[in-house]
Amino acid sequence: xxxxxxxxxxxxxxxxxxxxxxxxxxxxxxxxxxxxxxxxxxxxxxxxxxxxxxxxxxxxxxxxxxxxxxxxxxxxxxxxxxxxxxxxxxxxxxxxxxxxxxxxxxxxxxxxxxxxxxxxxxxxxxxxxxxxxxxxxxxxxxxxx
Amino acid sequence: xxxxxxxxxxxxxxxxxxxxxxxxxxxxxxxxxxxxxxxxxxxxxxxxxxxxxxxxxxxxxxxxxxxxxxxxxxxxxxxxxxxxxxxxxxxxxxxxxxxxxxxxxxxxxxxxxxxxxxxxxxxxxxxxxxxxxxxxxxxxxxxxxxxxxxxxxxxxxxxx
Numbered sequence: 001x002x003x004x005x006x007x008x009x010x011x012x013x014x015x016x017x018x019x020x021x022x023x024x025x026x027x028x029x030x031x032x033x034x035x036x037x038x039x040x041x042x043x044x045x046x047x048x049x050x051x052x053x054x055x056x057x058x059x060x061x062x063x064x065x066x067x068x069x070x071x072x073x074x075x076x077x078x079x080x081x082x083x084x085x086x087x088x089x090x091x092x093x094x095x096x097x098x099x100x101x102x103x104x105x106x107x108x109x110x111x112x113x114x115x116x117x118x119x120x121x122x123x124x125x126x127x128x129x130x131x132x133x134x135x136x137x138x139x140x141x142x143x144x145x
Numbered sequence: 146x147x148x149x150x151x152x153x154x155x156x157x158x159x160x161x162x163x164x165x166x167x168x169x170x171x172x173x174x175x176x177x178x179x180x181x182x183x184x185x186x187x188x189x190x191x192x193x194x195x196x197x198x199x200x201x202x203x204x205x206x207x208x209x210x211x212x213x214x215x216x217x218x219x220x221x222x223x224x225x226x227x228x229x230x231x232x233x234x235x236x237x238x239x240x241x242x243x244x245x246x247x248x249x250x251x252x253x254x255x256x257x258x259x260x261x262x263x264x265x266x267x268x269x270x271x272x273x274x275x276x277x278x279x280x281x282x283x284x285x286x287x288x289x290x291x292x293x294x295x296x297x298x299x300x301x302x303x304x305x
Contacts, residue, residue: 022259023238025231028218068238068259095242096257098249115246116239117164 004124006038006138007131009061014040015127015135018058020051020074021066021093026116030064030093033120037127038138048072048080055081055088061134062127065110067094067101075105082109089130093118149251150197150295151278157243158282158291165236166216168285178277182292186210187230188263189237193245195255199295202263203237209287216286234260240291 009015017034019041021027031041043054047069055063063081067074078090092105097115105113111130114123128135155172162170186206193199205213207224214222214232222228237260245257277294 023231023235025214025217025228025235026238029235068242068257070259095239096245097242098246100249100254116242117161119164 002120004037004120007124007128007135008038008138009131010134010136014038015062015131016040016042016058016060018043018045018051018054018060018063020045020048020054020063020069020077022046022069023066026066030118030123033118033123034064034127036120037124039127048074048077051077052080055085059085061089062130063088063090064093064114065090067092067096067105075101075108075110078105078110079108091126091130093123150248151280151293153244153247153251154201154240154291154293155280156247157240158280158289161236161240161243162282162284162289165239166213166284166286170282170284170289173281173283173288174279175281176279178279178292182277182279184263184265185290187233189230189234189260190263191237191241191260192258193255193295194258196253196298197248197255197295198298199293201237201241201295202290202292203233203240203260204263204290204292205233205236206287209284209289212286213284230262234262236289 007015017039019027019030027044042060043058045051045054049072065074065078074092081088090110091112092110093114095116102113112126114126159170185204187210188202188204190200190202210229210233211222211224214229217232277292280291282289
């Protein structure tokens, strides 16, 4: 996998992620990418309902959320999370990337959209953009560099 | 089945398989399936409802599914493993989602349902109303099959 400069929170701690997808394979794939960016997976969920409870339990810095899921879809889950946590950073990650879906997700409070298959360089840039000033690229120590 | 419905699936399979498997996917045989669909290995089915209705079965023979899963996870995956089934579902989700996105851009509106494992040996027969087309893609890891049975939703089309 391509290597990326480590992204950390402003306080120097790893960015904490909640990964939501009904496919375990997809969750592992995204988790592998964000861990390569220096992030920490604090929770996983396979549907929208679990995503809401996992958000309350873990209060992550960012949620990476699939759209098409059983029980409760990602857009509805995003809306509910944002309703109770207006500062929640939610990035939708879906294979279905048509305009309507993207607009609906953004209207419900999602911050960005990444289409599957996820390219690590795109996900990295989106995370950096959505974290904004709350994240920084870690400066390598003399030993690392 | 009209080519406008099929082409997005060919393009999506081509792009997604090339991206995920890091190899060119060559399209092989395309056949009309008049008999009931006979599963080839691990199959995942996605249902769509709306202006166009039907189902797509994404089917990979078991050894190929295990090879693809091993490649994507970076570690050996046995043929019987759940990861092989998960991989087929996720590949189906990505290919079909991408095709659905292209069809939506053409103005068709519909809802896509999450992929489910298609465990039956035989699927439903195609009908006059809903033809079934089987496409084979030759990848570096083996053959991947896509069986598409879709039709225009006449009521919705007339309503518009």
